[in-house]
Amino acid sequence: MNGADALIETLLANEVTACFANPGTSEMQFVSALDRQPAMRPVLCLFEGVATGAADGFGRIAERPACTLLHLGPGYGNGLANLHNARRAFTPIVNVIGDHATYHRQYDAPLNSDIPTLASPNSIWLKSADSPDAVAGVAAEAVAASYGPPGGPVSLILPADSAWLETKSEPVRAQKPTRAEPAGDKVDAVARALREAKKPVFLIGGQACLAPGMAAAGRLAAAGYRVLADTFVARQPRGAGHFQPGRMQYFGEAALADLEGVDLMVFVGTVTPVAFFAYPGRPSVLVPEGCQTTELASRSEDAVAAMNALADALGAPRQGPVQPLVKPDAAPAGALTPQSAGIAIARHLPEGAIICDDSVTSGGGVAVPCAKAAPHEVLALTGGAIGQAIPLSIGAAVAAPDRKVLSLNGDGAAMYTVQGLWTIARENLDVTVVVFANHVYRILNIELMRTGAGTEAGPAASKLLDLGDPKIDWVSMAKGMGVPAVRCETAEDFEKVFAGAMAQRGPMFIEAAIG
Amino acid sequence: MNGADALIETLLANEVTACFANPGTSEMQFVSALDRQPAMRPVLCLFEGVATGAADGFGRIAERPACTLLHLGPGYGNGLANLHNARRAFTPIVNVIGDHATYHRQYDAPLNSDIPTLASPNSIWLKSADSPDAVAGVAAEAVAASYGPPGGPVSLILPADSAWLETKSEPVRAQKPTRAEPAGDKVDAVARALREAKKPVFLIGGQACLAPGMAAAGRLAAAGYRVLADTFVARQPRGAGHFQPGRMQYFGEAALADLEGVDLMVFVGTVTPVAFFAYPGRPSVLVPEGCQTTELASRSEDAVAAMNALADALGAPRQGPVQPLVKPDAAPAGALTPQSAGIAIARHLPEGAIICDDSVTSGGGVAVPCAKAAPHEVLALTGGAIGQAIPLSIGAAVAAPDRKVLSLNGDGAAMYTVQGLWTIARENLDVTVVVFANHVYRILNIELMRTGAGTEAGPAASKLLDLGDPKIDWVSMAKGMGVPAVRCETAEDFEKVFAGAMAQRGPMFIEAAIG
Missing domain, CATH: 3.40.50.1220 (TPP-binding domain)
Structure with missing residues (x-):
């Protein structure tokens, strides 16, 4: 058994069963060890920001950490923004960051970087396992630390030689910390x-x-x-x-x-x-x-x-008020807007659905009618770093394969981690992705005024706020990554396509053309 | 004049004339000031990794820095991997990182993060301009520092209030450092x-x-x-x-x-x-x-x-040996491979072309015949963080609008910063993007053996190395972002399409189906 085996065995012993990964050479031992540890589910993400956001979604739903597998400092950097969000969501995540062999670090090879410094701002715990015998203990510590409370991403740096050298260590089980009752x-x-x-x-x-x-x-x-x-x-x-x-x-x-x-x-x-x-x-x-x-x-x-x-x-009743089930009777008609899309969503959202929300200015239109829809859960953008809802939906769907996952995205936000669509197709996840395509960073037009920067963007400023030249063809993009996709230009279209998506299982992409 | 004006004026006074940006609320003053400073060219990138890679390409060709405009810690994080490459390329870049207003930092709002720590490993200089009067001086210092020698990315943190408050400061001109002659x-x-x-x-x-x-x-x-x-x-x-x-x-x-x-x-x-x-x-x-x-x-x-x-x-001759011009006589035929594509490239590459190379295992096939092609320049992957060649080509094309730019990519690498295709279309850049689509992280199959991790990937390991399920339809992806695109499946196809791309101006995408 080598250090990579020891790592995966200890992760599995602590109920870490999913690995969202984009590996490189320094992670090949971990990759190879997966063949000997079939209980760990490897999920390939074509960009690390997808992997970290997926781990966030998994952790929020499973209430236990997934691990990521990231390639040195740059791989971690690519995943940094969604780890910022995860830190703000207090989501347990165990980041496994591959590094050069311990003796090779001193030579400052091209991919060398100061991983502890890069990772420290978004890690609630960080340690490097600098020998194969140390791996199991450090991994158990990592899992325990990720729970906090209140929990968050931790970083376990795995030098290549700690992974490839032999060890006789046994898997280590960690004590899961519990929350203290307030005095x-x-x-x-x-x-x-x-x-x-x-x-x-x-x-x-x-x-x-x-x-x-x-x-x-x-x-x-x-x-x-x-x-x-x-x-x-x-x-x-x-x-x-x-x-x-x-x-x-x-x-x-x-x-x-x-x-x-x-x-x-x-x-x-x-x-x-x-x-x-x-x-x-x-x-x-x-x-x-x-x-x-x-x-x-x-x-x-x-x-x-x-x-x-x-x-x-306070002598309060044993039970408080709860929302009634009030689905909009009438299908929406006319122009497709976040509001009319929201009505269709409230009508057809199945019980137990998980909504991953990065829909920015389109979000309010959905939230209002969904307040009395079938019971569901919402995972919101806790850290403000856009590009979260496609990755989040991957992790949520892996954590809860029996629940429908709905990923709601602004178009600017969706573009950030668009590579995640491929993983949804690859893993055949029961995720419907909606992109509200208004072809503009709408929130920034509002913020331009609020910050006192101007009442209207001039030609140069507009060049940095507008996404409409050229207009992104979202259906082409999604199909290019293997996800069935439809563009909806009216509320009637959206009602029909969304109802169909909710009634079936598997990946689906809807461009809501609201721009 | 506010601090944002002071910043752009000083950047312009020091020949920083291009800004690769993805702004947010905290950067709205900078965005608005662009309308008053038409000499600064704003280029919108739909992901920060595109912006930083573009600034790297610009700096390598122009031999002076571009600036980026990044949204707090997460925006910087998204650009980190290509700044790692730029640091290893010693490219001058001035990163302008927007931050919360100085007095707002203490409240740890959702987008707050420890920017100096995040940015320090890939910054050869870092300073926050904590008042509007400080901006011009700090900006001049930043430009000078970016030149090194040997140069590299610098980080100028711009708090929102330093941008929005008034200042009477004049633009500051920096002394450009020169290289010392060895003793x-x-x-x-x-x-x-x-x-x-x-x-x-x-x-x-x-x-x-x-x-x-x-x-x-x-x-x-x-x-x-x-x-x-x-x-x-x-x-x-x-x-x-x-x-x-x-x-x-x-x-x-x-x-x-x-x-x-x-x-x-x-x-x-x-x-x-x-x-x-x-x-x-x-x-x-x-x-x-x-x-x-x-x-x-x-x-x-x-x-x-x-x-x-x-x-x-040593009494060496005044001139050394130079390569002859030997273009392959015969058009390639048969199977499309990196080698047959390389022959077509060597035949048609125009004089003065710039090749941005992130083609990983396909690169050698191009390099050999191009050694005697028309004179051109090659920008290589200095830091090993894949996802560089699309962004790099944007910056090179902005810096040298009269030169043909050729971006060569492995498919795994191209996926990392695929959003850059949109900017190529948006700016109508004279860039031809080639993706060598073998639908696998080929290098990792080789490295799996070399690291002693195994002779062949098993089913779990293969799931992390293979990109072929589903196969990415690169032509759909490129067209979805507004770039004309063609798939070539034979050497004859590639020869014809590539010759056409070199003979025209403007964006073009070629999927070289070698898998």
Whole structure:
């Protein structure tokens, strides 16, 4: 057994069963060892940003890490943006970064780079396994570290000689860390503060937004309190049968208007909300002036237990309000817009579907009607680095092969990791990819004004905001990578094609021509 | 005038005239300022890896930096791999990395990240312009630093408020650093060592491989010395009228066999050659046992002056041998292979063409016949991070609009930054992109054996090496991004299509179906 075998055996012993990979020469031992370890599922991604985003999707749904296999510093770099998103989603991921043999590093060969420095900002743990005997122990440590709490990507650097040299080590099982229950006095303090507050609001995020947390949050709502969720949540149930919290508004001024008069904000599994970007003369911190803030549960504590304890202390009902099932009766007609597409989606989305959302300015049109659709879950863009929803859908579909996965993308965003379509075809995943093609970075036209940079883009600025010259033919692109694809230009088209996609299994691509 | 204006004015004052960009909200002031600064050419890239690779291509050809415009840490991360290549090519590039407003950084908003840490491994200089008045001075410093010598990517972090706040600063002109001539005693020492050596070899790289360096190296060859160039050179002339050095072999054992008996290696503009990767039981350093090594010029010194001084000291002729023009008489026929494609390329490549090469295992077939083709230049993959040749061709074509640019790609490599095809169409660049589609990571099948990982890939390993299921339809992909595209399945096809592409101007894509 060599170090690569030891690594995969220990990963498998700790329930790491999927590997999203784009290997190179320094990873050949790992690749070869896969033939001896059939329990590990290798998934080839044609760009590392697809691999890391897929691992994020897998981790969000499976609640355990997948591993990636990345080729030295540049391979890690290609996956960096989606690891930034994963870090902000607190998703457990074990990145296996192949490196030169330990003795070869000193020679600064062309692919040499400072991997620990590159990887440190987006790794909650990082270690290099510098001998074959060290591999199993370091791998177990990596898996444990990835769980946090609150979890995140870890980086295990695997030098080529640690992989190819022999070892007699046994697989090492890691202790999975658990979340601490918040101390009782925290619950008491919040209960007291609530009694004194005139207009309190709960802001929930992270673990508090998973299904058990949403049920607990519903109890607080039933007790008469307003509950908001973070603007972008890693994983959140939605639709019939689920409590539906409000949402922190994206734009700061809208958020503060929504919070007007609020005198207490209670954070549960999240922290003080801040503006996504700074704007001249506008506030960074989205807490009304004079409003008190307090924490019921930190990101690493058990927010569900804390909310239930508080609900008990407040004498809240055992169950909170849940959404009714109200599918739009009428099929949408006329122009295809995010809104009319959203109606079709709400009508046909099957129970248990997973929506991976990177639809930017088109997202709102879908969210509204889906609030009363069949129960489903939404994985949002936590870190703001576009190019997430195609990769995320790959990982979600690998983690949950029996659930329909819907990937919603702005066209600018989809282009970032478009290579992921090939993996969807290759693995025959039950993923429907929708690209809202408006052929412009629409959000940036809005932001140009908001940042005070101008009221309208001139000719040079427009060249950096417009995607319409030439117009991307998304159907050609998707078919070129082996995914069946249709362009829809009217709401009627979309209704029909989307209904068909939901009724069948396997890869499907829909260009929603809204531009 | 705001900080963004100050930045662009100073960049223009220092001959930075092209900006390869994918902006976001924090860069809107820069985008807007472009409307007031028409001398700066904005080029939109639909992924940052395209932008950084394009800046590399521009810098290699223009011998002055372009700037990039990147959106915070994740935007930089997406461009990281091609900056790794640029660092290894010593290409001057000024990366402008937008960041949150200085006062907003503390709040750790979703897109916040540790940019200095992320960027440091691939930046030869890095500074944040933390006030609008600082921008012009920092920008001038950035341009100067990018020249080295030997040059490389620099990172200028531009917080949003430094861009949007007013400033009265004037554009700052930077002093362009020059290369020092090596001390005379270095030349004398090498001349003495050569007299004592039985079998000396020169190894040249970097600046020594540009046209003036190749002429000087030719004089050393004329004096009877063997001259080799580094395996991967940032920019090197080739074909009729140019001196053609040998090439360090890629595989270590081949390199050492080629160097057998060599007792002196003289490095000019490069350093001790090492193996690209380590392999079990094979050497890392590619210098024969007992061979002496010495340096005529470091990477930062003037290698051309040094070689000419040495040639004078050795009494070498004023001119060395140059390649004759020998185009293959007969059009290739039969199966399409890298070799038959190479014959067609050598027949039709126009004088002054620029070849951007990321063709991996298909490259050798082209290099051999092109050694006596019309004079052209080759930009090679210096850092080993695949996905370079489409982006590189964009930058080369922007820098040299009157020269034909040929981008040669392996299919695995082309997929990495395939989004660049859109920019080629958008800017109507005179670029012909060839993808050698063998539908496999061929190099990795070879490396699997060489690393001792196995003689043949089993079913799991094959899943990570094979690209053929599904086969990518490259013509659909290219057309989907607006580039005219043709698939060639025979040598006759390729000859005809390639000749046509060379005879016209504008974007063209050829899938060379060799798999």
